[in-house]
Amino acid sequence: MTFLSIKQPILVLNETICRKNLSKMAEKAKKHQLNLVPHFKTHQSLKVGEWCRDFGVKEITVSSLKMAQYFSQQAWDNIHIAFPFNPLLTAELNQLAQSQSISIQLVNEEVCLILAAAIDHPIGYFIEIDAGYGRTGVEVSDFGLIEKIMRVASKNKNMFFKGFYIHAGHSYHADLDGIKHIHEQTRAALKMLKDKYHSEFPHLLTRSGDTPCCSIMDNFEGIDEIGPGNFVFYDLTQAKIGSCLKEDIAVALAVPVVDIHWDKKEVLVHGGGVHLAKDELINADGSKNYGEVVLFKDRHWQLQGHPSYIKSISQEHGIIKASDQLIRNIKIGDVIGILPVHSCMTADCMGSYISTEGEIIDHLEGHSKK
Structure with missing residues (x-):
């Protein structure tokens, strides 16, 4: 055809526009000394993954184990599954971890217990934090649950703590003032958590993952990594809230x-x-x-x-x-x-x-x- x-x-894809969007986000990450770990759930394409590599991307984010398996053939430095881990897929996770550096997202003690008893290959984990979205994640002030997850995971030498992850999905439904407020909530939450746990985990990372805040905002103090996904293509929703122009779709x-x-x-x-x-x-x-x-x-x-x-x-x-x-x-x-x-x-x-x-x-x- x-x-x-x-x-x-x-679906027609314009490579020139896509690469321009990638270049702009990569430059923003570089400007703010952030690691860009883009979410591939938007494009789900090996070819677009190759384009991302051209802009210095070495680690990626996905939303399912199936997606991680698909992209593992490209040998990324790490693939992060940004979804509360499904314990029914523990065996498959173990198998993938034999050949691919992988990290997962934890939000409760129960899944952590299952994994701690079964994981026999190195697997990193982020604790997902809810700082206002309300969809999933540990409440930002629930230090008891955060530390339970850490404590259970520490029983398995193959599980290592990578840091805290926030996806402020409510920014997709906000106006500019709302996005500014949401971004400040995210920054404050991640900075507070890093300050609190940095002495125990000196290498912990903080990651923010929503396209509106990553596209619009210009202050990332307290954030180490960004993981937007929609920015590679953008769409009318993003244009309406000001993340892009229609010409960027x-x-x-x-x-x-x-x-x-x-x-x-x-x-x-x-x-x-x-x-x-x-x-x-x-x-x-x-x-x-x-x-x-x-x-x-x-x-x-x-x-x-x-x-x-x-x-x-x-x-x-x-x-x-x-x-x-x-x-x-x-x-x-x-x-x-x-x-x-x-x-x-x-x-x-x-x-x-x-x-x-x-x-x-x-x-x-x-x-x-x-």
Whole structure:
């Protein structure tokens, strides 16, 4: 398949934009003397992993053991699984640790007890801290639980403490003032924990992992490492909250036009929830927005001066609320692009990419279905 012969929905990836995003984050990490350990759950691609290496990335973050196994073939210095560890996968973790430096995330004593009794290869662990998100993690002031985890882990010589990890996921739903506040909470929490435990663990690391704070903020005192993921592609959500511009979005879902309703100024495309997922934004007038239309030209896409957007979505269908400009410039059988609301979910749905140069690019989910 080439870029110009697209006949069905496929996710188009612009390598130039992606590399620009990588370069900008790598420069920011260098400026603040931070170790960049990007989260690969957004792209889930060996090829994009190679691009990351070009910007000095040596360690990576993933969200599952399956993802760690996939990327282990690239021999990273370390792969961190940033999800509360599932003890049912202890045997598989042991097996992976034989050939790949690995670290995991712990949030309770029970899982730590299971691992301490079974791990027989070196495995690092971060203690995940909840500093306001409320999804998972040890409460930042719960020193009793933090120290229970440390105490249990210390019974197994193969388990070693790496530090504290915070993913402030609520920053994805905040305005600029909210993001500033969340970032300060994260910084304060990590600095406090490092000050408290540094004498016992002089090499402990503090890591922050959300794209909005890593993209927008410029004070990382108390933080040693950053692990954003969405920044490689960005999306409409990130553009709306100010993490990026729409020009920084590196992926667009190519969809065929199958019908046009001129009277209603609506366009039906083959592109629905199974392609984009069903994440949504709310427009200023209260309408729902499942993705914004771009038009392909010269192996790239162009933003439209009068935005058109997917107003409703079902499994395979997407209905576009079209501007006058769009209606005049497309016809049935054309292929147009949709900038995703949430690029991580869209990439996961699609399971592969085609580059703007026509190269098929791998994705873990596509590989898993072979």
